[in-house]
Amino acid sequence: NKHDYQLILQVCVGILFVLLGIYFIRHERTELASVRQNLTHAQPLWVVLGLIFVIAFVWIQGMMYQISFAATGHRIRLKTGILLYLRRNLISVFLPAGVLTNMMFYNKSVEKREGVDKTQIYQASTIFTLCSMATGFLVGIPGVVWLMLKSQFSKRMALGIILVMVFVGVIVYVVISYRRKGKFYAFLEKRLPGVVQTLSMLNTSNINRKKVFLVAGLSMLIECIGITHIFLSAKALGLNPSLEMAIV
Numbered sequence: 001n002k003h004d005y006q007l008i009l010q011v012c013v014g015i016l017f018v019l020l021g022i023y024f025i026r027h028e029r030t031e032l033a034s035v036r037q038n039l040t041h042a043q044p045l046w047v048v049l050g051l052i053f054v055i056a057f058v059w060i061q062g063m064m065y066q067i068s069f070a071a072t073g074h075r076i077r078l079k080t081g082i083l084l085y086l087r088r089n090l091i092s093v094f095l096p097a098g099v100l101t102n103m104m105f106y107n108k109s110v111e112k113r114e115g116v117d118k119t120q121i122y123q124a125s126t127i128f129t130l131c132s133m134a135t136g137f138l139v140g141i142p143g144v145v146w147l148m149l150k151s152q153f154s155k156r157m158a159l160g161i162i163l164v165m166v167f168v169g170v171i172v173y174v175v176i177s178y179r180r181k182g183k184f185y186a187f188l189e190k191r192l193p194g195v196v197q198t199l200s201m202l203n204t205s206n207i208n209r210k211k212v213f214l215v216a217g218l219s220m221l222i223e224c225i226g227i228t229h230i231f232l233s234a235k236a237l238g239l240n241p242s243l244e245m246a247i248v
Contacts, residue, residue: 017091024093038237046236050229057225061085064131064218068124069116071211076114084110127212135219137168139227143248 025032039047062082069076091105110121144161177184227246234241 042236043238046232050232050236053225053228053232057222057229058082058086060218060222060225061089064128064215064222065124067211067215067218068127068131069114069120071127071208071215072120072123073206073208074114074116074120074124076110076116080110080113123207127207127215131212131216131219132222135216135223138220139223139247143244146244147248 059078059082062078062085065081065084066076066078069081088105110116111118147157174184176182178188227243231241231243231246234246
């Protein structure tokens, strides 16, 4: 039955995560050892400051989830938002396109704890993910421009940026085509009518735009914390970092 299939899938995913964890540790053994060695020689003040920013980072990510749910008309506890972020962030390390695919996990725990339905969970997760990606581009673009001006632009980096731009272009085309019921919408309606029905449910619900912009604002703050982390890490290792380096 359906419950048995879900149990088998959970066991398979659990085994996969264990195997990927073992592979990661074995593959990154040298780096992990060097991290431990560097920490023993790092300057304590900068390490402590970095840990404080870690706590702020996780706290704000939890707030982003909390406000994302509020944008859909349902409130969850901050604790639930923090736990959801930590769990999804962990598995996103092992998943292909982890930023997008991790929103499919840990939905049942939120349903049980907060009494929300699947549609609201997907809506809130989509708001969280899109805001995170959008602010990443907004902060990253100035860093890329700065690299170009400094002539420190490698061919591999250029290829990566081109691929990202193509990917974003495809997403924009898909969204516009779906909203205008163009070719992509017709393809989905013919081949995957269940997906169209689900997307229609997501599209018809009222979303609080002010709260979405608030999530985006917090996500921008997260980007700034990430830049600060790089700066503090370099200082802890006794380097002389610059703001431009940290942004890039």
